Amino acid sequence: MRELGNLAIEPDFFESEGALDWASPAPSLARRVLLDETSIARKQAMHEKAKAVRRNLAIRRFRSLASLIVLIVGVSVIFGSILYRQARILEQNFANLKLERTIEKTNQSSGQISESLARQTNLDLIRSEAVNRLGLQKPAGKQVVVVDIPNSDRVVYASTADREMSQEAMLADVFTNIEGFFKTLTIPGQGA
Incomplete structure (x- = not known):
């Protein structure tokens, strides 16, 4: 129609x-x-369409708001975990500094105690006690040996000529090397 x-x-x-x-x-x-009948039906249809559009818009707004809230909570959790880790690191750092200060104070007090013990030590009393109680004697002039320490190391190398030696030959070689080493040493105070 x-x-x-x-x-x-x-x-x-x-x-x-x-x-x-x-x-x-x-x-x-x-x-x-009648115009009233069509307008009422049209108004109801338009009202239903508007209601459906509003419902769809409300659902979209709710979804976008929910996703925004989830995003904000996720970012907050990430930053919170980072801040928590940094706080734990800072706490551990302060604990380490406290321990270092305690160690420094302990070392200072230990040094002070050893200095006070050294000041209180009477070497004459210790010598007299060693002579009287233990029977120790002071060394004679010839018993004191002055040792000259060289500035460089003296290294003795094994000979590489004959690797397959008997054990006796190897021991004899070691003794000759040691004897040669001691012959090269000079003792101060003795004529060469």
Whole structure:
């Protein structure tokens, strides 16, 4: 049906150019449709469409708000964990500094105690006690040996000539090397 204004006319009525077909049933006459009925139906349909659009917009807003909240909570958790780790590192650093200060104080007090013990030690009393109680004697002039320490090391290398020696030959070689080493030493105070 076509609607022209507020009249509803069937399309067959105008197709035959106004001629009546007596064989067919009588054409239905146009009936008057009240404007209030169509406007109420249209208003309800538009109201339902608007409600559906609002519902879809509300759902979209809720989803975007929920995703934003989840994103903010996720970023906050990440930053919170980073800050927590940094706080733990700082606490451990302060604990280490406290231990270092305690160690320094202990070392200072230990040094002070050893200095006070050294000051309180009477070497003459210790010598007299060693002579009287233990029977120790002071060394004679010839018993004191002054040792000259060279500035460089003296390294004795084993000979590489004959690797497969008997054990006796190897021991004899070691003794000659040691004897040669001691012959090269000079003792101060003795003529060469």
